[in-house]
Amino acid sequence: xxxxxxxxxxLLRTYILPRILQWALVIFVGISATxxxxxxxxxxxxxEMIGRMTAFASIDPHAVVSMRESATALFGLEGxxxxxxxxxxxxxxxxxxxxxxxxxxxxxxxxxxxxxxWTIGLLSVAILISWVSGVxxxxxxxxxxxxxxxxxxxxxxxxVYPIPYLIIAFVLxxxxxxxxxxxxxxxxxxxxxxxxxxxxxxxxxxxFLPALSLVIGSTAFRFIMAKSLTTTEIASDYVQYAELxxxxxxxxxxxxxxxxxxxxxxxxxxxxxxxxxxxALITEVLFAYPGLGFVLYNAIYNADYNxxxxxxxxxxxxxxxxxxxxxxxxxxxxPRVRLR
Amino acid sequence: xxxxIETNNLRAYYITKAYGVERTVKxxxxxxxxxQEGEVYGIAGESGCGKSTLLRILLGAYQPPLTVVxxxxxxxxxxxxxxAADMSEEQQRDLKWxxxxxxxxxxxxxxxxxxxIRDTFHDFISxxxxxxxxxxxxxxxxxxxxxxxxxxxxASYPHQLSGGMRQRVTIALATILWPKLIFADEPTxxxxxxxxxxxxxxxxxxxxxxxxxxxxxxxxxxxxxNLADRIGILYAGKLVEESDTKTILxxxxxxYTRFLIESLPSLDSREERLAIPGRPPALDRPPSGxxxxxxxxxxxxxxxxxxxxxxxxxxKHFTACHVVEEELNVAV
Numbered sequence: 001x002x003x004x005x006x007x008x009x010x011l012l013r014t015y016i017l018p019r020i021l022q023w024a025l026v027i028f029v030g031i032s033a034t035x036x037x038x039x040x041x042x043x044x045x046x047x048e049m050i051g052r053m054t055a056f057a058s059i060d061p062h063a064v065v066s067m068r069e070s071a072t073a074l075f076g077l078e079g080x081x082x083x084x085x086x087x088x089x090x091x092x093x094x095x096x097x098x099x100x101x102x103x104x105x106x107x108x109x110x111x112x113x114x115x116x117x118w119t120i121g122l123l124s125v126a127i128l129i130s131w132v133s134g135v136x137x138x139x140x141x142x143x144x145x146x147x148x149x150x151x152x153x154x155x156x157x158x159x160v161y162p163i164p165y166l167i168i169a170f171v172l173x174x175x176x177x178x179x180x181x182x183x184x185x186x187x188x189x190x191x192x193x194x195x196x197x198x199x200x201x202x203x204x205x206x207x208f209l210p211a212l213s214l215v216i217g218s219t220a221f222r223f224i225m226a227k228s229l230t231t232t233e234i235a236s237d238y239v240q241y242a243e244l245x246x247x248x249x250x251x252x253x254x255x256x257x258x259x260x261x262x263x264x265x266x267x268x269x270x271x272x273x274x275x276x277x278x279x280a281l282i283t284e285v286l287f288a289y290p291g292l293g294f295v296l297y298n299a300i301y302n303a304d305y306n307x308x309x310x311x312x313x314x315x316x317x318x319x320x321x322x323x324x325x326x327x328x329x330x331x332x333x334x335p336r337v338r339l340r
Numbered sequence: 341x342x343x344x345i346e347t348n349n350l351r352a353y354y355i356t357k358a359y360g361v362e363r364t365v366k367x368x369x370x371x372x373x374x375x376q377e378g379e380v381y382g383i384a385g386e387s388g389c390g391k392s393t394l395l396r397i398l399l400g401a402y403q404p405p406l407t408v409v410x411x412x413x414x415x416x417x418x419x420x421x422x423x424a425a426d427m428s429e430e431q432q433r434d435l436k437w438x439x440x441x442x443x444x445x446x447x448x449x450x451x452x453x454x455x456x457i458r459d460t461f462h463d464f465i466s467x468x469x470x471x472x473x474x475x476x477x478x479x480x481x482x483x484x485x486x487x488x489x490x491x492x493x494x495a496s497y498p499h500q501l502s503g504g505m506r507q508r509v510t511i512a513l514a515t516i517l518w519p520k521l522i523f524a525d526e527p528t529x530x531x532x533x534x535x536x537x538x539x540x541x542x543x544x545x546x547x548x549x550x551x552x553x554x555x556x557x558x559x560x561x562x563x564x565x566n567l568a569d570r571i572g573i574l575y576a577g578k579l580v581e582e583s584d585t586k587t588i589l590x591x592x593x594x595x596y597t598r599f600l601i602e603s604l605p606s607l608d609s610r611e612e613r614l615a616i617p618g619r620p621p622a623l624d625r626p627p628s629g630x631x632x633x634x635x636x637x638x639x640x641x642x643x644x645x646x647x648x649x650x651x652x653x654x655x656k657h658f659t660a661c662h663v664v665e666e667e668l669n670v671a672v
Contacts, residue, residue, distance in 0.1 A: 235448065237450045238453070240450075241444060242452070242464075244399075244401050244465050246436045246467050246468070247463050247464060251467075255455060255459075255463070256452050259452075259454050260452075260453070260454060260457075263454075333454075334454060334456075335454060335497040335499070336453060336497070336499050
């Protein structure tokens with residue numbers, strides 16, 4: 001018997017700790033790069049702002065000087081690069097991401113916090129639906145590959161998958177929002193926010209089309225992946241053996257096929273969830289949905305560096321954390337990893 | 341004791357068609373077998389002689405390109421005579437595991453890697469019996485204990501077990517419902533000899549406990565010598581000799597069988613063993629006449645043109661060879 005029991009302390013030292021260190025390192029490097037890259041740019045945001053303000057009106061030179069000083073302090077551009085770097089981290093730890101240039105005195109953290117729930121709601125629902133339906137439809141279509149409906153489904157998906165996202169979204173907007181008028185064209189909800197059915201139903205009503213546009217493409221992607229994984233899985237000895245033993249098909253599909261094809265897909269799910277914080281830029285712009293993507297779009301449009309940086313930091317942390325969590329949880333999904 | 345499974349002039353071919361070229365591989369050609377209830381019947385032969393194909397047909401687990409083109413397989417189970425060709429898929433499924441079971445070749449990968457052994461047992465048991473999870477765990481634990489397997493394999497995953505242990509677990513999995521008829525395909529191949537010994541003993545135990553019938557396929561004559569009551573020698577899709585194990589080992593008549601037996605290492609003599617000359621024929625264009633004539637040192641002209649028939653040369657000893665037949669006629 002080749003059984004070895006991993007000691008919990010051993011597991012902590014050889015598996016968990018290195019992964020947490022790796023996670024911290026990725027975030028540190030990522031955030032440092034986010035700090036450095038804009039500072040390599042030849043454009044000085046303070047000059048830019050003053051230039052914008054003095055372009056159409058003349059301002060008292062003393063006021064310009066004091067404005068320059070306060071703006072430099074506000075943007076964290078005082079002193080040497082190293083001093084700026086130190087202050088940058090100090091501010092980060094207090095949750096201060098600076099202020100928005102576009103909506104001048106409003107703190108970036110405020111703006112991000114306003115957009116985040118919308119994005120999380122929209123994307124997490126869309127990702128979960130497309131993951132579950134893609135993985136299971138793919139497993140079914142792969143298992144019953146000689147049935148008519150499976151072949152039809154596969155052909156349909158193969159046709160839908162390469163359609164660019166923009167076109168899918170436009171067709172949905174055109175048909176369901178503009179022509180049939182079943183769904184609204186813009187916005188995220190209506191009425192007084194609260195935990196009432198009236199409000200929640202408007203959330204679903206406004207969120208349906210953007211979510212659907214996301215679900216179509218990513219379901220197709222996961223379906224194709226799951227189907228090809230299933231094709232190799234059903235040829236495996238253990239599936240063949242269980243079939244020979246007349247184990248019920250439902251059990252074979254669930255515990256023998258899907259359970260095994262799911263392993264690589266779990267990683268994919270975690271990374272998609274980690275990417276939540278980037279927002280779904282195109283979706284939110286097309287459907288005028290008030291999430292992070294929309295905020296990001298406006299920030300890019302207005303050269304609002306602090307917001308861009310804030311969202312970048314969030315997405316670095318999001319993806320790094322998602323891969324940390326998946327690394328730590330993976331042994332639950334695949335027992336073969338536990339012995340390392 | 342009656343016959344439990346018989347085949348009559350069974351022919352099963354692999355028929356494939358690729359780019360308009362049809363290819364027929366005659367893997368099982370005109371085989372007639374009678375396997376008795378409670379015996380261990382060994383099927384021996386070199387790689388590619390049709391052993392596994394024959395087993396697949398007997399088991400009723402085959403799909404195109406493998407097709408039965410002639411003959412029949414008849415089961416005698418529960419006092420009924422059933423022709424495999426007439427059985428519905430439902431009936432076939434019903435028979436599996438409760439009555440007919442299978443120990444596969446290369447058990448390394450037949451256990452689901454993400455499922456604990458006890459859950460796999462539950463899947464297999466509950467497919468045929470109305471049991472709760474607790475009941476099947478209990479059944480499994482008792483059975484494993486009977487067979488001398490450690491209890492902790494129940495909670496293990498397949499990758500935590502050694503190759504030999506995995507093979508033993510698979511044998512237990514195949515036989516937990518006490519099937520009457522067990523097919524084993526190369527159950528000891530890929531195991532080292534010490535482990536082989538344990539697995540052979542376990543197969544013996546399982547077979548003797550309930551008096552099941554075991555159809556054992558392996559190229560390893562040593563394993564047959566240990567287990568089988570009767571042996572059928574397969575060559576190029578044909579049964580060339582059949583008798584009880586002692587006769588086959590001590591008095592083989594077919595030249596191919598003699599080569600097989602003589603190539604076995606022996607403790608008494610240290611001389612080099614002869615290999616069988618040539619290589620097995622390709623079954624898509626088998627040789628005319630006796631299929632062994634190209635490799636046979638005794639071959640005569642008649643062997644090249646006329647297929648020898650399986651004849652009873654002494655009680656319960658069948659062989660298909662013109663030379664043996666002639667010797668017999670001269671003696672008479």
